[in-house]
Each structure stands twice: as C-alpha cells, then as structure tokens.
Amino acid sequence: MSTATRSLPRTIGAHAILITYTVIALFPVILVVMNSFKSRAGIFGAPLTPPTAKTFDLIGYTTVFGQGDFFHYFQNSLVVTVASLFFVLLFGAMAAFALSEYRFRGNTMMGLYLALGIMIPIRLGTVAILQLMVASGLVNTLTALILVYTAQGLPLAIFILSEFMKQVSNDLKNAGRIDGLSEYTIFFRLVLPLVRPAMATVAVFTMIPIWNDLWFPLILAPSEETKTVTLGAQLFLGQFVTNWNAILAALSLAILPVLILYVIFSRQLIRGITSGAVK
Amino acid sequence: MGSLKIENVKKAFGPVEVLKGIDLEVTDGEFVVFVGPSGCGKSTLLRVIAGLEDSTSGRVLIDGADVSVTPPAKRGIAMVFQTYALYPHLTVRNNMALGLKQAGTPSAEIERRIKIASAMLSLEPYLERRPAELSGGQRQRVAIGRAVVREPKLFLFDEPLSNLDAALRVNTRLEIAQLHRRLKATMIYVTHDQVEAMTLADKIVVLNAGRIEQIGSPMELYNSPANEFVAGFIGSPKMNFIDGAKLGETAKTIGVRPEHLTVDANSGAWKGTVVHAEHLGADTNLYLDCEKAGLITVRIFGVYNAEPGATLYATPDAAKTYRFGADGKVLR
Ligand SMILES: Nc1ncnc2c1ncn2[C@@H]1O[C@H](COP(=O)(O)OP(=O)(O)OP(=O)(O)O)[C@@H](O)[C@H]1O
Ligand SMILES: [Mg+2]
Numbered sequence: 035m036s037t038a039t040r041s042l043p044r045t046i047g048a049h050a051i052l053i054t055y056t057v058i059a060l061f062p063v064i065l066v067v068m069n070s071f072k073s074r075a076g077i078f079g080a081p082l083t084p085p086t087a088k089t090f091d092l093i094g095y096t097t098v099f100g101q102g103d104f105f106h107y108f109q110n111s112l113v114v115t116v117a118s119l120f121f122v123l124l125f126g127a128m129a130a131f132a133l134s135e136y137r138f139r140g141n142t143m144m145g146l147y148l149a150l151g152i153m154i155p156i157r158l159g160t161v162a163i164l165q166l167m168v169a170s171g172l173v174n175t176l177t178a179l180i181l182v183y184t185a186q187g188l189p190l191a192i193f194i195l196s197e198f199m200k201q202v203s204n205d206l207k208n209a210g211r212i213d214g215l216s217e218y219t220i221f222f223r224l225v226l227p228l229v230r231p232a233m234a235t236v237a238v239f240t241m242i243p244i245w246n247d248l249w250f251p252l253i254l255a256p257s258e259e260t261k262t263v264t265l266g267a268q269l270f271l272g273q274f275v276t277n278w279n280a281i282l283a284a285l286s287l288a289i290l291p292v293l294i295l296y297v298i299f300s301r302q303l304i305r306g307i308t309s310g311a312v313k
Numbered sequence: 314m315g316s317l318k319i320e321n322v323k324k325a326f327g328p329v330e331v332l333k334g335i336d337l338e339v340t341d342g343e344f345v346v347f348v349g350p351s352g353c354g355k356s357t358l359l360r361v362i363a364g365l366e367d368s369t370s371g372r373v374l375i376d377g378a379d380v381s382v383t384p385p386a387k388r389g390i391a392m393v394f395q396t397y398a399l400y401p402h403l404t405v406r407n408n409m410a411l412g413l414k415q416a417g418t419p420s421a422e423i424e425r426r427i428k429i430a431s432a433m434l435s436l437e438p439y440l441e442r443r444p445a446e447l448s449g450g451q452r453q454r455v456a457i458g459r460a461v462v463r464e465p466k467l468f469l470f471d472e473p474l475s476n477l478d479a480a481l482r483v484n485t486r487l488e489i490a491q492l493h494r495r496l497k498a499t500m501i502y503v504t505h506d507q508v509e510a511m512t513l514a515d516k517i518v519v520l521n522a523g524r525i526e527q528i529g530s531p532m533e534l535y536n537s538p539a540n541e542f543v544a545g546f547i548g549s550p551k552m553n554f555i556d557g558a559k560l561g562e563t564a565k566t567i568g569v570r571p572e573h574l575t576v577d578a579n580s581g582a583w584k585g586t587v588v589h590a591e592h593l594g595a596d597t598n599l600y601l602d603c604e605k606a607g608l609i610t611v612r613i614f615g616v617y618n619a620e621p622g623a624t625l626y627a628t629p630d631a632a633k634t635y636r637f638g639a640d641g642k643v644l645r
Binding site for chain 2: 210
C-alpha cells in the first residue's frame with residue numbers, strides 16, 4: 035500500500051475487524067488444543083484457562099495412543115482423503131477441460147447436469163448408496179468411501195475449474211496442436227499448470243469436508259478395519275461417561291494432517307483467490 | 314512446394330455463418346495478406362487453413378492435396394499468433410524445439426535449425442530464458458522462430474504485430490519481409506493495419522462479412538478498387554465519398570481520394586470552409602466543409618497553412634475520380 039492511500043484510523047479499523055474475526059475463528063480451535071493438555075479436573079474446573087503446572091496432564095494423549103488402533107484410523111482417514119482428492123482433481127479437471135474446450139451437442143446440458151450436485155446434498159441419497167454398496171459388496175471398505183467422496187467433490191470441482199479453463203489462452207492450445215501435441219499432452223502439460231491456483235482452491239474446499247465427515251464412515255464403513263479418525267474419536271463418547279481428555283486429544287491430532295495439507299496448497303490458494311482481480 | 318487452394322469454404326458457428334464461400338488460390342512463394350474490418354472472419358479463415366477449425370463445407374488443398382482430414386501438425390504449416398502463445402514453462406530453446414521433437418526429428422538436426430533461426434532473429438542471447446523473462450518484441454521473435462524451425466510449406470501469421478508498440482512494429486515488419494525474401498516460403502498474413510498490408514503483400518485479399526471483396530496486388534487495389542468497400546478500406550486517409558445527386562452526376566456515389574484533390578484560395582470546383590487542419594510535417598490533412606460535397610478530407614504534400622474558418626476551393630483530379638453505382642460496384 036502506498037502512503038497516499040494509507041490513513042491511520044482506517045488502518046486501525048481494518049486491523050480491529052480482522053483481529054476480531056481471527057479471534058472468533060480461532061477460539062474453538064485453541065480451546066480444544068488447550069484443554070487436550072489438561073487433566074479432567076482441569077478441564078471442568080477452569081475450561082478457559084491455559085494448562086498450569088497443576089492442571090497439565092497428558093492423559094488424553096496417552097489414552098489415545100494407548101488405544102493401539104488410533105494410528106490405523108489416521109491412516110484410513112489419510113488414504114480416503116488423499117485418494118478422493120486425487121480423483122476429484124483428476125476427473126474434475128478432465129471434465130472441465132472437455133466442457134470448456136470442445137463444442138459438442140449437449141455441452142451446456144452436460145455442464146448443468148454436472149453442476150446439479152452442488153445444489154443437491156449427496157446425503158439425500160444415502161439409502162440408495164448403501165443399497166448400492168451392499169449389492170456390490172463394498173460395505174466396510176475404504177473404496178466405498180473414496181467413491182462416495184469423489185462423487186461428492188466433483189460438481190464443485192468441475193464448476194470452478196471449467197470457469198478457469200475457459201480463461202486459458204486458445205492460442206496457446208492451438209500452438210500446441212500445430213506442434214503436434216496430443217490433446218492429453220495439451221491438457222497435462224499446458225493447461226493444468228496454468229490453472230494450478232484454481233486446483234489448489236478446489237483441493238482445499240474438497241479436502242476439509244471429507245476429512246471431517248462422520249456420516250458416511252458411520253454408515254458405509256464402521257468396521258474396526260476401516261474406521262476413520264472422526265469415527266474413531268466416537269469411541270470415547272460413551273452414553274454415560276465421556277472421556278473428554280481422549281476426545282480433545284484425538285481432535286487436536288486430527289487437525290494436524292489437514293493443517294499440513296492446507297499449508298501445502300495455501301501458497302497456490304492465495305493466488306487462486308486473487309487471480310483475475312490483479313493480473 | 315507451398316501452394317494453397319481454397320474451394321468454396323464455408324464456416325458456420327451454429328446459426329451464424331462466418332465464412333460465406335471463400336475461393337482463393339495462393340501460388341508457391343507468395344506473400345498474401347488478408348485484410349478486413351474486425352469480425353469479418355480473417356482469423357477463422359486462417360484457422361480453417363491451419364486445421365484448427367473444421368470448415369462446414371468446401372475444400373482446402375495444400376500442394377494439391379486435400380487436407381480436410383489431416384491434423385494441423387501434419388499439414389506442413391506453422392502459425393504465429395497475436396498473443397505469442399509461447400509455452401510458459403519452457404525455455405526459448407525448448408519452445409522452438411518442441412514441435413520438432415514431437416515429429417521425431419533427430420536432435421542434431423533440431424540443434425542446427427535452432428541455431429540458424431536464432432541467428433536470423435537475433436535470439437542467441439535469450440535461448441535459455443523463459444518467455445516471462447523476455448520483452449514483447451523478443452517474445453514475438455521467439456514465436457516467429459518457433460515457426461521458422463519447422464521449415465513449413467506455409468507460414469500463417471495472425472496479426473503478429475498488433476501487440477507491439479509502433480517503433481517495434483516497423484522493425485518486426487521489416488524482419489518478416491526479409492524472412493520472406495530469404496526463405497522464399499509461402500506466407501499468409503492477417504492484419505487490419507493497411508500499412509502492413511500494403512508494404513508486405515504480393516497479393517492482398519480484402520474480406521468483408523465473410524466474403525472476399527477483391528483480390529489483387531496493393532497497387533491494383535489502390536488504383537482500381539472493384540467497389541466502394543475496397544475503395545474505402547484501402548488508402549489512408551480514407552477516400553471521400555460524395556452523394557452523386559448533389560453533384561448532379563448519374564452515379565450513386567462519387568469517390569475521390571484525399572491526395573487527388575487540390576486546393577486553391579480563389580477558385581475551384583467545390584467551395585468550402587476549413588474545419589480543421591492536421592499538420593504532419595511531410596503532409597497536411599485539411600478537413601473542408603463544402604457547400605456541394607459535404608465534409609471532405611484533402612491531403613496536401615508538404616506544409617500548408619490554413620486557419621479554421623478560412624474559405625478554400627477544392628478541385629478533384631478528374632482522371633482519378635471513381636464512380637460507384639447503387640450496388641456499390643465501380644462504374645466504368
Ligand atoms: N468459436 C466461435 N463461436 C462462435 N462465433 C465465433 C467463434 N469464433 C469466431 N466467431 C465469430 O466469427 C466472426 C469472425 O471472427 P474472426 O475471429 O474470424 O474475426 P477477425 O476477422 O479475425 O476479427 P479481428 O480482426 O477482430 O481479429 C466473429 O463475428 C466472431 O464473433
Ligand atoms: Mg482475428
């Protein structure tokens with residue numbers, strides 16, 4: 035910002051709003067992480083204070099790690115999220131390329147049909163999906179989750195990516211054609227690198243709901259073998275007693291992988307959100 | 314080596330007919346320029362020739378062979394785009410090499426061709442740079458280099474200079490002219506800048522609304538335009554068109570170029586007042602509001618001092634006056 039456009043009251047105002055928002059957004063996260071390091075008495079006695087020497091306790095984490103399978107749940111979550119993300123990005127980008135690049139009969143209808151999923155929540159079809167999975171013997175497999183999440187993520191991915199792909203220079207693609215590149219090479223080597231920011235945006239929007247989802251793991255893959263982290267954390271939620279230490283520790287741990295993935299994508303993401311606004 | 318024939322090519326995008334039957338023959342080694350107003354279908358025609366767009370009907374023959382089902386890479390063409398269209402992730406060298414690699418050219422041969430092309434276009438210092446690290450003029454030279462290394466039968470240029478500034482445009486224009494002379498290749502060049510058209514072309518094709526209005530050498534088009542459109546399009550400042558009825562003529566419209574009018578302070582055919590004078594040094598453009606002829610432009614060579622509001626008489630050179638009928642065609 036240049037000095038000419040900077041005024042003190044405005045700067046203070048802007049910062050005040052942003053700081054307030056940050057505090058509100060971070061508050062629950064900090065509360066969870068903070069309390070995960072406290073003893074049970076500490077959590078109930080003074081939930082809003084940071085752990086002190088007296089209330090500091092790693093019991094939550096030892097419970098979680100003691101519950102041998104927790105790593106396995108983590109692994110399941112990670113496999114499901116990464117695989118779904120990969121398929122959503124691959125197929126989403128391919129469909130978006132076809133819709134934006136080729137003129138064929140029914141192009142617009144196809145685009146609308148593919149975008150319909152944005153408006154209709156996939157959970158409405160849960161019963162049918164369960165029947166389908168039972169019929170195809172995929173219940174209690176990670177494949178079932180990956181398939182469902184891929185379907186869930188595709189509509190938004192196609193919608194966003196096709197808008198971005200329309201902006202990729204036609205001349206560039208045509209230059210590739212004249213140089214004898216195949217349509218696949220044009221897609222993978224010329225177009226994809228140019229829409230990378232949009233891909234990162236889509237990746238983040240796709241990844242978080244998948245990682246946090248409880249619904250489909252509960253219905254489609256509740257077995258010990260295929261439990262995801264969110265489902266695994268339910269273990270500590272009893273009908274009569276709830277092991278808060280363990281739940282908070284599990285949730286704090288569950289934040290980590292998403293955070294790592296987010297950091298990987300965020301450098302691209304920022305460009306994705308602002309691209310078009312500033313050339 | 315490098316002739317082109319287009320037979321009754323039509324192209325429609327849905328219900329919109331963009332090319333309405335184009336017939337054209339280009340002989341080997343010719344420099345042909347397509348000109349026409351924006352949206353008349355120049356780029357579309359070029360893309361049909363390149364194979365980037367299928368024609369709705371008609372045939373395109375390169376060296377006598379019908380290429381309707383030949384993919385762009387196999388047509389023996391190279392194209393230079395208005396937006397350069399360089400591969401952003403490749404160095405200048407690899408930008409030029411990519412097409413040859415795809416075609417399976419041996420690497421020694423690729424190296425040799427890049428060497429020649431980069432020397433020709435003074436690109437040697439930049440071979441290891443990426444497009445983002447080059448200026449606009451350098452980028453366009455790389456784009457031309459990428460076309461040259463393919464050693465095509467046919468070069469296609471789509472407004473290659475329109476993103477460059479005026480000085481650079483003159484230089485690059487010169488380079489393209491030299492390139493044509495040196496390679497003796499057939500070139501098709503799209504522009505809506507008529508200076509480029511007049512200076513580069515062996516043959517100009519004037520397009521309007523998807524049709525060819527006239528084909529001819531620059532001087533043919535200047536001296537004997539077939540119709541009002543061509544007469545108005547070729548030449549700068551634009552030809553004056555005067556309602557024939559006002560002059561008591563049988564022709565619908567009378568056309569006279571600004572440079573074929575003379576002015577005199579005391580007597581002449583059309584009396585008028587000076588509205589505005591543009592002093593360009595080498596010549597002067599006067600805008601006269603005439604009683605009979607309406608607002609006309611007069612181009613006078615050298616300096617001519619005329620104040621707005623002054624009365625002047627303009628006289629057309631009778632031998633260089635064009636008469637157009639009601640259908641816009643020239644009357645002979
Ligand atoms: N893919 C397309 N779909 C529909 N219409 C198109 C398409 N491409 C071009 N057109 C239309 O075809 C007409 C001719 O376009 P073209 O690009 O050939 O014009 P041009 O003569 O090159 O103009 P300019 O000098 O502005 O580049 C225009 O009216 C344009 O709107
Ligand atoms: Mg064009």
